[in-house]
Amino acid sequence: MEQILSIISYVGVALVSGLLVWLNSYSKEKGKSYANKEDFVELKEQLSQTTELVESVKSSLSEKSWINQQVWLKKQEAYEEISLHLSHVKKFVNHQISEYESYEYLNHYHPYVQMSSTTNESLQNQWDRDVEEYERRKKYNEENKVYEKLEKHSNDALSQVFDLITVKSIYLDPRVGEVINKLKYSVGEPHEYEDENDYYNRIDKAMELAMDEIFKISKEELSIKI
Numbered sequence: 001m002e003q004i005l006s007i008i009s010y011v012g013v014a015l016v017s018g019l020l021v022w023l024n025s026y027s028k029e030k031g032k033s034y035a036n037k038e039d040f041v042e043l044k045e046q047l048s049q050t051t052e053l054v055e056s057v058k059s060s061l062s063e064k065s066w067i068n069q070q071v072w073l074k075k076q077e078a079y080e081e082i083s084l085h086l087s088h089v090k091k092f093v094n095h096q097i098s099e100y101e102s103y104e105y106l107n108h109y110h111p112y113v114q115m116s117s118t119t120n121e122s123l124q125n126q127w128d129r130d131v132e133e134y135e136r137r138k139k140y141n142e143e144n145k146v147y148e149k150l151e152k153h154s155n156d157a158l159s160q161v162f163d164l165i166t167v168k169s170i171y172l173d174p175r176v177g178e179v180i181n182k183l184k185y186s187v188g189e190p191h192e193y194e195d196e197n198d199y200y201n202r203i204d205k206a207m208e209l210a211m212d213e214i215f216k217i218s219k220e221e222l223s224i225k226i
Helices: 002-109 121-143 146-167 174-186 196-221
Strands: none
Touching: 002 121, 002 146, 002 174, 002 196, 121 146, 146 174, 174 196
8 A cells, every 4th residue: 555655646746746847847948938029029129110210311312312313404494594505695796707707718818819929820710709709798798787686686695694694593603603704704895905817816715715615614513324
């Protein structure tokens, strides 16, 4: 009987010990599970916050990109208008230079004039034809008031450029205004110390320089690489 009780006691202790081990193991697993659950919730919250931040940054960048695109388009329009207006000024300058050079050629540099000390009927006939053509063109220009029209277009164009620079100053490089101011001064009336040749050489160079500088500024402003 005592042996049986001993066996039962031993089995009971074993069962209790096993139960305690199982309970301890179960508690640890539940603890891990709970900890993992808390970590998951925390990670989920962090991911949500990160996603929100990323979307905010993307939205901000997208907005800035749209604004930059609109500014670029405004710049492009402004520089195109400036170039168009300057082309009218250039036409007037070219007309003046062309008329001056034609006159100078016929009166000073024509082969017939250069060889006036000798008789050359062929050169004289050529000179007569060139003079006739020059007079015909001059008469046409005077009758159609070509000079006055080109001059008016040039003055109007310069005035419109200044208006454009004022209205769109927020988009334009300040150097543009400086270039146009110099050009307006250069293509005006001849200076007191200048003869005709000096004057036309000056306005020709001033026109080329102004258009070249505007071209460079616009390329820089519009980030155009050619």
